[in-house]
Every structure is written in C-alpha cells, then in structure tokens.
Amino acid sequence: MTTEHKGSCLCGGIQITFTGAPKKNFICYCSDCRKGSGHLGQFISQYDSDDVKVTDKDSNLKEFVVTATKSGFPKRKQYCGGCGSTILTLPMKHNGEVAMVRPSLLDSDFSQFAPNLGIFGDVKTEYTKGCETDEFF
Template structure:
C-alpha cells in the first residue's frame, strides 16, 4: 500500500503519519543496528523529515546520541521512553533532512523490501542475503 503511512510505537503512545514513499530501504548488519534491533540486523526506510508528522506523543520521544560510529560523526537514535520501541535514526549527514524510520512501525509496511544490505561482513553465516539487493561490506558505496 502506498503512502500515506500511519504508524505507532509498541504502546501506541507515539503516533505518526508519513506522506511520502521512502527514498531508500536498507538492511544494516553493523554492530549498532544489530544491538538496537535486538537481532541480526535492522531494517530502515529513509523518509524526508518534512513528510513525517508526529500526531501524538512527542513528549514520549527520547534520543540517544552515539558518537562511536564508523563515520566518526554522531548519530541520534530516537525511541519511546514508555515501551522502548526504536523509532528512527538520524545520522549527522541526514540531520534536518531525513529520518531513517523502522518500517515495522508503519501500517502496511511489508512491501518495503530492502534495496541494499550494508555491513554484510557482520551478517551471521546462517542468514542469507535478500534476493536481488545490493550488497555492501561497509556503508553504501563501500
């Protein structure tokens, strides 16, 4: 189902709408994303920040800034302070322009298939690549 998307955190305290389609959908196997997802990898969909509207629960959004990143630039990770659900990441390069939202927060997200997998050197050997996706050993372009 195409945009608009409606979404919420696990407890429903934070609700949002997204008016556009993502410009990219990625699966990331880096250490930060794996830990943040509580699994082998994390799926993110890159949306224009201007198209994301938090309709309720802004007071529940908490941010953790990681400074030990591969790029050396900080990235902010937002989550719900009530249920702990990860919401989005904002790398320094996207600050003010894009949010890397967790697609599973959104309604009808299942068609948002990753177009690329990054940091695949960290992928466990028992996890197979998503068919037809670009494979990067580091960040995209590496």
C-alpha cells in the same frame, strides 16, 4: 495524491506518519542496529525529515546520541520511553535533513517497504558463520 503511511510504537504512545515513497529501503547490519533491534539487523526506510511526522502527546519520545559511528558523525536515535521501540534515527552526517524510519512500526501492510539493499553485510556474515540455512530446529 501523496500516500501517508501511519504507525505507532508498541505501546501506542508515539504515532508516526511518513508521506510518499521512501528514497531507500534497506537492512542495516551495523553493531548499533544489531544492539538496538535485538536482532542481526534492522529494517529501515530513508525519508526526507520533512516527510516524517512524530506525534507524542505524553512526552514519551526520548533520544540517545550515538557518537562512535563509522561515518564519524553522530546519529540521534529516537525511541519511546514507555515501551523502548525505536522510532527513527537522524544521521547528523545529513544535518538532520534525512530520517531513517522503521516501517515495521506501520499499523498495516509494510510489504511495499521490502528492503532491496543491505549495508554492513560483512558484519552479518561474521555473525552467521556456520549457520545452517534450511533447518534450525
């Protein structure tokens, strides 16, 4: 039996379902993910595009194409036009066959999607130089 994972954007206008286990779970610290998430990095799971279904009854799904990428290939970032939540990224390096989904959109426990890899960690280190790790306030 294949497991389905269901979630939605913040406003609920877009539903997402991903089927089965991800190929990878990671945190990306590149500047695109930093700016897109409003944080130091973005929590991402990699799936085959065929295993991801987006339901958008009200045509809220919008797309922004990032052309200046480290790989040299554009990536299509899809988001909700109603609330701004990033839904998924389609890196064109993989001809649209790979979907990078946000497990934080799941409606239930996403602990099984804990990242086990970080990419662009050198960028994270640059942003956090001098930060104390035990107490911030």
